[in-house]
Amino acid sequence: MAGTIDLAKMKFSRMVSSRSYTRFNQSQNPDGEGSRVEVKLSVEGEEEEMDGTEQGHVQRDAYIRSSRSGSPNKWRILIFGAVILGFFCVGLLIGYSVHRKSELPSCPTPALPIQEDPQIYEPSAPSLDWSDIVELLNKKLSSKAIKDKLSVYPQTNLKAGSSEDNKLGDDIHNLFTKLNMKTWVDEHYVKLQYPDSTNPNKVLFGSDEIGSPKGFLAYSETGHKEGRVVYANYGELADLQTVSGKFGVNLNGSVILMRTGKISMAQKVMNAARMGAVAALIYPDPADYKKMSEDTELYGHVHLGSGDPYTPGFPSFNHTQFPPAKSSGLPGILAQTITTKMARKIFEKMGGSSAPENFKGIFPSYKLGNETDKVAVAVNNNLVDTKIHNVFGVIEGYVDPDRYVVIGAQRDYLSWGYAKSAVGTTLLMELARVFTEMKKDGFKPKRSIVFASWTAGDFGNVGITEWLEGYWASLDRKAFTYISLDDAVTGVGSFRASASPLLQTLLQKTLKKVKSSSNLLQSFNGSLDLLTTMQMDDGAYPFLAFSGIPSVSFSFTSSLATADYEYFGTGGNELEKVVELSLLAAEVAGQMALRLVHDHIIKLDVTTYDKVITDHVNNIISHVNNLKLAKVDKIESLSTEWLIEAKSSFGRAAGSLAIDIHNSDLNNVEMSRIINNRIMKVEHNFLSPYVSMRDVPFRHIFFGDGWQTTTDLEKYLGDVRAKKATLDIDQVLNKFALLTWTIQGCANDLAGDIWSLDNEI
Numbered sequence: 001m002a003g004t005i006d007l008a009k010m011k012f013s014r015m016v017s018s019r020s021y022t023r024f025n026q027s028q029n030p031d032g033e034g035s036r037v038e039v040k041l042s043v044e045g046e047e048e049e050m051d052g053t054e055q056g057h058v059q060r061d062a063y064i065r066s067s068r069s070g071s072p073n074k075w076r077i078l079i080f081g082a083v084i085l086g087f088f089c090v091g092l093l094i095g096y097s098v099h100r101k102s103e104l105p106s107c108p109t110p111a112l113p114i115q116e117d118p119q120i121y122e123p124s125a126p127s128l129d130w131s132d133i134v135e136l137l138n139k140k141l142s143s144k145a146i147k148d149k150l151s152v153y154p155q156t157n158l159k160a161g162s163s164e165d166n167k168l169g170d171d172i173h174n175l176f177t178k179l180n181m182k183t184w185v186d187e188h189y190v191k192l193q194y195p196d197s198t199n200p201n202k203v204l205f206g207s208d209e210i211g212s213p214k215g216f217l218a219y220s221e222t223g224h225k226e227g228r229v230v231y232a233n234y235g236e237l238a239d240l241q242t243v244s245g246k247f248g249v250n251l252n253g254s255v256i257l258m259r260t261g262k263i264s265m266a267q268k269v270m271n272a273a274r275m276g277a278v279a280a281l282i283y284p285d286p287a288d289y290k291k292m293s294e295d296t297e298l299y300g301h302v303h304l305g306s307g308d309p310y311t312p313g314f315p316s317f318n319h320t321q322f323p324p325a326k327s328s329g330l331p332g333i334l335a336q337t338i339t340t341k342m343a344r345k346i347f348e349k350m351g352g353s354s355a356p357e358n359f360k361g362i363f364p365s366y367k368l369g370n371e372t373d374k375v376a377v378a379v380n381n382n383l384v385d386t387k388i389h390n391v392f393g394v395i396e397g398y399v400d401p402d403r404y405v406v407i408g409a410q411r412d413y414l415s416w417g418y419a420k421s422a423v424g425t426t427l428l429m430e431l432a433r434v435f436t437e438m439k440k441d442g443f444k445p446k447r448s449i450v451f452a453s454w455t456a457g458d459f460g461n462v463g464i465t466e467w468l469e470g471y472w473a474s475l476d477r478k479a480f481t482y483i484s485l486d487d488a489v490t491g492v493g494s495f496r497a498s499a500s501p502l503l504q505t506l507l508q509k510t511l512k513k514v515k516s517s518s519n520l521l522q523s524f525n526g527s528l529d530l531l532t533t534m535q536m537d538d539g540a541y542p543f544l545a546f547s548g549i550p551s552v553s554f555s556f557t558s559s560l561a562t563a564d565y566e567y568f569g570t571g572g573n574e575l576e577k578v579v580e581l582s583l584l585a586a587e588v589a590g591q592m593a594l595r596l597v598h599d600h601i602i603k604l605d606v607t608t609y610d611k612v613i614t615d616h617v618n619n620i621i622s623h624v625n626n627l628k629l630a631k632v633d634k635i636e637s638l639s640t641e642w643l644i645e646a647k648s649s650f651g652r653a654a655g656s657l658a659i660d661i662h663n664s665d666l667n668n669v670e671m672s673r674i675i676n677n678r679i680m681k682v683e684h685n686f687l688s689p690y691v692s693m694r695d696v697p698f699r700h701i702f703f704g705d706g707w708q709t710t711t712d713l714e715k716y717l718g719d720v721r722a723k724k725a726t727l728d729i730d731q732v733l734n735k736f737a738l739l740t741w742t743i744q745g746c747a748n749d750l751a752g753d754i755w756s757l758d759n760e761i
Contacts (some may be wrong), residue, residue: 128442133598134513136441137590140434146586147579149426158421160192160412160456160463161386168411168425169391172453175429176393179436181451186390188316188466190308191383192459193218199380201336203281205229205349206374211342215297215414217265217282218459219309220335220379225278227255229350229375231368233359234261235268235282240275247353247368252276255375257346259285259361264537265300265337266329266460273331279377280335283343287361294344298337299414299458305329305697306542307465310383313694315470334379349373388455390463395435397447397597399669402478403676404448405596406549407431407589408464409485410457410539421457423578424485427586428453434590445597450479457486457539465542472693476548476684480604480676481596484553486539488585489578491558498534500550500683500703501612503592505605507531507552510591514584534703545698545705548684550604554588556581600666602676606654606750609682612702613743616710617647623717627727632720634729638736646740649747656751678750685746690738701742708738 176183203210233239235258243249256272272280303309309327355366409424432451456462540551627635687699688708698704719725
């Protein structure tokens with residue numbers, strides 16, 4: 001009987017799976033009430049994305065065919081279905097009869113439970129068109145809900161691992177649970193550094209005490225150091241070289257005073273350490289932070305990396321045995337933040353040469369410092385073993401639940417005010433609520449959306465990085481985008497974004513859509529001129545450079561190029577402005593996430609990487625050609641031919657993918673999945689396979705940090721050209737080979753099947 005039934009099922013399945021069946025979508029009811037068949041039509045001219053890669057084109061063609069055929073076709077389909085159903089019933093009766101005749105008399109045996117065959121169905125496209133989804137998102141986003149959440153957000157500092165931090169994490173977990181999301185918690189045991197409450201940090205100018213700042217820089221060296229104080233602007237390498245070169249100031253053994261902005265605090269301190277300084281002081285200049293009180297304390301960290309610096313490359317799980325280790329990203333010198341008022345006192349006492357004009361802010365005097373201007377710094381921070389936990393909730397997809405977008409926000413903060421982590425956490429909870437409600441109104445995401453609340457972010461993305469280190473082996477095959485909500489609103493007047501090239505097209509189109517309804521984005525010209533390179537202290541950076549997952553972060557920020565936090569330390573008096581901007585940020589993040597889980601083909605544009613590769617390769621070729629013109633010894637043995645060919649291979653693979661998408665039936669779930677597999681691997685394949693993840697955690701050849709990067713090779717060739725370094729031809733040949741085959745390997749994987757590979761190289 002079973003064989004006859006299976007045969008009947010097979011015939012029926014083949015008949016309904018014929019080409020004419022592509023007119024319909026058979027989907028499982030999300031509430032578990034069986035299946036239904038529905039006709040799916042797309043809106044004509046919906047937007048420029050409906051170019052053959054969207055979900056509606058096959059359905060629209062089917063609709064046109066059925067319309068031309070006229071109503072008699074409907075009766076033919078009904079009659080045909082009735083005949084098939086009759087055959088199916090006859091097969092069941094025959095099978096049952098044969099089965100009964102073949103039974104032999106026997107003793108009764110206990111009945112076994114009936115095991116039903118798993119239901120086989122073609123998962124449907126979302127039942128809403130994209131324009132309907134955007135309209136529904138904007139309708140459900142609420143400025144009142146955002147304001148209510150911000151109003152109750154804790155306004156005291158929220159230290160990672162503290163009872164307050166844990167309570168907020170539990171509240172987020174409870175919210176996810178109430179929204180019927182699958183939730184879980186990820187625990188880690190990390191080392192965090194805090195000041196000693198009984199022995200505060202101090203800064204003295206000679207014998208005069210400048211102050212005992214409450215702010216601090218985590219992972220600073222501890223102890224007491226004294227040296228000549230030198231002012232070095234923003235602490236960029238160019239600033240330090242100007243002071244030491246043009247003005248002849250010896251920085252060895254010095255205490256370097258720097259203002260915040262342009263680069264991270266960790267970069268400033270590392271630059272100072274490389275110049276031989278024994279301590280670094282960082283302050284906010286009033287020229288950059290016009291609304292900030294002169295008593296505002298600054299917090300940060302000095303780890304030029306991310307994660308727990310005492311478990312580099314390892315996840316800080318409780319059951320893991322760690323050898324004694326320390327990250328190479330720790331600068332090894334004293335580092336301390338001071339207030340604007342404290343910095344003013346130091347400048348009033350400093351002598352020496354007047355600082356260059358581009359070093360000056362609005363203090364009455366900016367001097368570089370005399371040899372006799374001695375400043376002492378005492379840092380008495382303590383390392384504390386701390387248990388932290390990240391909180392997660394997921395809305396599962398209906399077609400590819402094992403593929404997901406991650407939306408995340410840091411919830412801890414050492415300072416206070418709305419601008420740091422309050423906005424990001426509020427947006428995380430609001431988007432979770434809105435997306436869940438959208439499901440009730442007919443939105444069915446193809447892929448899953450994971451909401452993540454991280455902690456220990458103020459210590460260098462510790463929570464994020466430890467999670468990535470714990471699960472990196474599988475994340476690149478499942479998580480295909482990370483959207484960071486950290487620092488989404490830090491000021492007003494400008495917009496700034498950092499994104500993987502794969503996400504730049506989607507970001508640009510999303511901003512155009514949001515811009516049309518917002519005066520605050522009118523300054524944005526749609527060409528991503530405000531796109532900046534993602535920095536190491538960005539919450540999205542570990543996903544991109546460590547795990548090879550396309551990532552994006554953005555911020556409504558101050559119009560001042562140097563100021564990161566116009567709303568830093570702000571309270572209720574700025575709440576209305578923060579709410580207005582937060583609503584816009586929710587629209588940007590929400591539309592990007594929904595687009596990524598809505599379409600048949602994941603909205604990652606591989607063609608944008610062609611320009612990135614071309615720019616870097618052309619820069620390298622220019623350096624090599626100049627070195628050959630200068631007849632540098634052994635440079636003639638260096639050929640750029642294979643690097644150029646690898647670049648071309650990637651371009652051809654990207655073009656081949658576009659053709660495959662255009663020629664494929666994207667309603668075929670398996671075909672769409674195969675194409676998406678090729679797209680998802682691109683970012684991960686730019687992680688150099690030739691370096692150790694522990695020694696070089698940020699292995700990305702374009703956006704990482706280390707000798708494997710294209711920027712490192714370009715800088716080295718530039719230094720040789722400028723006679724700042726001598727050419728080591730073996731080193732350059734090695735870098736050329738590794739770079740060539742990293743790009744070529746990515747091109748091969750993007751091309752698809754092994755028989756489709758580009759063998760021209």
